[in-house]
Amino acid sequence: MGYLEVGGSNPSLAIFNMAKNISKVMDILGEHFDYEERTTLNRMRKKPDAFKILISCLLSLRARDENTEKVSKALFAVADSPEKIVSLKIEELEKIIFSSGHYHKKARILQHVSQVLIDDFDSKVPDAKDDLLSIKGIGPKTANIVLAFAFGKEVLPIDTHCHRIPNRLGWVKTKTPEKTEKELEKILPKKYWRGFNGIFVLFGREICQPVSPWCSKCPVRELCRRVGVGRFR
Numbered sequence: 001m002g003y004l005e006v007g008g009s010n011p012s013l014a015i016f017n018m019a020k021n022i023s024k025v026m027d028i029l030g031e032h033f034d035y036e037e038r039t040t041l042n043r044m045r046k047k048p049d050a051f052k053i054l055i056s057c058l059l060s061l062r063a064r065d066e067n068t069e070k071v072s073k074a075l076f077a078v079a080d081s082p083e084k085i086v087s088l089k090i091e092e093l094e095k096i097i098f099s100s101g102h103y104h105k106k107a108r109i110l111q112h113v114s115q116v117l118i119d120d121f122d123s124k125v126p127d128a129k130d131d132l133l134s135i136k137g138i139g140p141k142t143a144n145i146v147l148a149f150a151f152g153k154e155v156l157p158i159d160t161h162c163h164r165i166p167n168r169l170g171w172v173k174t175k176t177p178e179k180t181e182k183e184l185e186k187i188l189p190k191k192y193w194r195g196f197n198g199i200f201v202l203f204g205r206e207i208c209q210p211v212s213p214w215c216s217k218c219p220v221r222e223l224c225r226r227v228g229v230g231r232f233r
């Protein structure tokens, strides 16, 4: 961590002090986004139920947050335990989760994961990363979400926004979310870990969007190196 020369396209950043930049950006974004209330997972954190958090996370893959919340509620009204999920007919499950997209694949993943929980984990969601990753259908992002949101562990769940934006800001130079996680573990002060996912998910959805980010209305535009940003608004 230290002073770097500018490699991005923001001329106002002649010299880049990484540690200061990270703290400033996190403080500004933390003020700007009401992440505790606005993301489904953060709301679920208040009354954590590891099984529901795991299932909601699996449903959220390539789906909109509002939709995930609606579909999760509909599903939990009918089946809120691994036993109940495996006892549903696959067509019935597909029908309930249809609007979350990729329902065919997701229904099978939900039943497989539920069956493994019953067979190998006494119907409980494990709180160790290796155990979670041993279940087919659970990847690193889902595992970290469960660890952070259900068990309050200090981990960084990295989705597409949490990977893209630190690269644009110039904090990391990584090709995959897994590498971003490793790099952020080294440079992001622990006090920001809890809010990181919720803040960056909202930031990525509303301002620092994938194709053409809204740099003109970005609260941290003076602090961003805009690495790799071509088109912006």
Ligand code: SF4
Residues within 6 Å of the ligand: 165, 168, 169, 207, 208, 209, 213, 214, 215, 218, 219, 220, 221, 222, 224, 225, 226, 229, 232
């Ligand atoms: S919106 Fe623009 S200025 Fe803001 S973080 Fe993204 S790339 Fe940087």
